[in-house]
Amino acid sequence: MSLPTARPAGCPFDPPAELATLRAERPLRRMRFPDGHLGWLATSHEIVRAVLADRRFSSRYELMHLPMPGAPAELPPATVGDLTGIDAPDHTRYRRLLMGKFTVRRMRALTARVERITAERLDAMARQGPPVDLVAAFAHPVPALMICELLGVPEADREDFQRTAAGMNDPGATLEQMLAALASLTERVHALVPAKRAHPTDDLLSDLTTTDLTDDELAGIGSFLLAAGLDTTANMLGLGTFALLRNPEQAAALRAEPELAEQAVEELLRYLTITHTGFRAALEDVELDGQVIKAGETVILSVQAANRDPERFADPDVLDLRRRATGHMAFGHGVHQCLGQQLARVEMTVAFPALFTRFPTLRLACPPEEVPVRADQNIYGVHRLPVTWDEK
Template sequence: MQHTITTMPATRQPGCPFDPPKELTRLGPITPYTFPDGHQGWLVTGYDQVRAILADPRFSSRKELMRHHPTIDYGDIEVPPAPPGEFLLMDDPQHSRYRKPLVGKFTVRRMRLLTERVEQITAEHLDAMEQAGPPVDLVTAFAKPIPAVVICELLGVPYDDRGRFQQHIDKFLGGETSDDELIAAYTATQRYLAELVAAKRADPTDDVLSDLTDTDLTDEELRGVALILLAAGLDTTANMLALGTFALLRNPAQWTALRSDPALADRAVEELLRYLSVAKQFLRVALEDVEVGGHSIRAGATVILSLNTANRDPGRFPDPHVLDLRRQDGGHLAFGHGIHQCLGQQLARVEMRVALTALLGRFPTLRPAAPEEEIALRPESADIHGIKRLPVTWDA
């Protein structure tokens, strides 16, 4: 029987905060999907098919072509191109113009050199947790502030501005913000970034944004690049840390394995990235007729790429719904693939490895301080999957 789906985003099953919605996992690799405005597109859930489309330049990321969001009926609305600098919503050559000056700032070597600073930041927050005593909300005490401090230091955001900036990013990506609140947060963020760019031009410091002022990028372009880096660096890693901790607490054998064998940390990070896939989906638009997996995708068709189901594809990962920190199967798509593959992936890996192993070492008796059914997840409408609050306690 050929399964279909009529509404996106699909809803996860109660009690399954880590698994993709069953409506998606029961689909074939490529399924026709009708968008709210009647546009006939596709929903792609298979690993090979998602990976192939992400690597194919015949599929576009341009914002002005993305008229068919899974939940919006655009009607006669004309979608403008992405603002200058917001390169995730562009194709080459515009995309490469913004990305190229950044590549050298996020190499594996540079991120490894950051390890000691990430360790210091993590230890400071674990000290504060220990001094405060249980219970605490792990999201606000640990998962959000660690990547916030790291990315803000990298970009040169002053310490006193970080809390305010975090609030704006939460409104962008939390999935529960009204249109008016979203516009207000975006406007306030743009105003702040304009001031920050002006300050870096006047008095450069040792950070990525100051380095970029020495390129041919305009102030408006620098604001767009900074917004992309801050939003990605704050929200995705924060939710991986919170949801990753929750997943380990729900799987005591895996928690114990990581505590007893710190050398397992790198592999554990990769498995958590695969298993959780907090960046759930991407959109692409076919620029010409393309054959994918035996299906003809017509020019102009919008394609929803489901990363969380691709990373649970049984054809690619044996026992895909099992969290196994010793898994040997690499090649997950949690950071995407192709020219838009996450620029900050090495930074995210460092932060996860350092923060999670330090948390387990400091609080071996860590456990949820509320019934699991009371731990609220972000709504499925949120771009990034995650937990709103994670109350935890431990034996003091």
């Protein structure tokens, strides 16, 4: 069998229906990859979590086989500073340097800045008037401006940084154009490093110049954080708004009870699981669920299926903002769990209630089936979200 990718017709928020069938029948099963590799597919909460927590499985790109048709048979190693595609000891070194910069306390201290940026974008939407593309007007700029501020990108350069970062996920771009955008982003961050060393300011990049990181490592980590902190949160804001507009009783609850915001964000993360598929390669033979995963075999982790597992979450296909969605793996699990998850939580906890309070009549400006979704990318979301509202 191959990896199911087709979502149910008319249900842009639900995983492929076949995943639920596979999870019920055999949550860890053999899977044939397009390049001929015989690996595994994991679909249950228990097994996905176990693999993510087990250091006998590697995150190194060059050890992986990908399940997408047309994917290269061999992947290059991760670029310098890319924490996602490396293992210990390099991953441990980078992670230790960064963890103290992304604590819950430090990220919550940024709430006032997130509130200011959010209010400014909502003001700009109101001035422009309906209809607007919520992705371009709100979902993309809020995390983009916030991550630029966190890293210390000068205000005069932030618009160019946003444009370059957006180019990495342009639906009309070729792979070569996306890679060129990434190279340009790294080059821009690289140019900031000497300035931060010479004249440090109150930002993350300046803080990191006091460590033993080289200029190349600083530029790589800065580019990684900029790209990762933008695309994921932007798509959660876009797709999350779409989901709330399609579940108006949930949007009404969020509007009426702002104290629901933190809980609502966790449920949206679980329900949508925009980083829907993970990858690991076995470094040695591992026995799991009564089967032996051989060294060198790739395991595909269906995080979206795990977060809809009825063994872990009651009525998992229902969006319920009052649910205690603890234990979801939208940010991953184990040593590679998302470093910026607390910043993302702060951004969403501020942005969703502010949007629906400022525009109580917010609604889609096109039929829901016409909203273009990012069905062909590993970060799911919407390319555009046309919305309108009643002006006073």
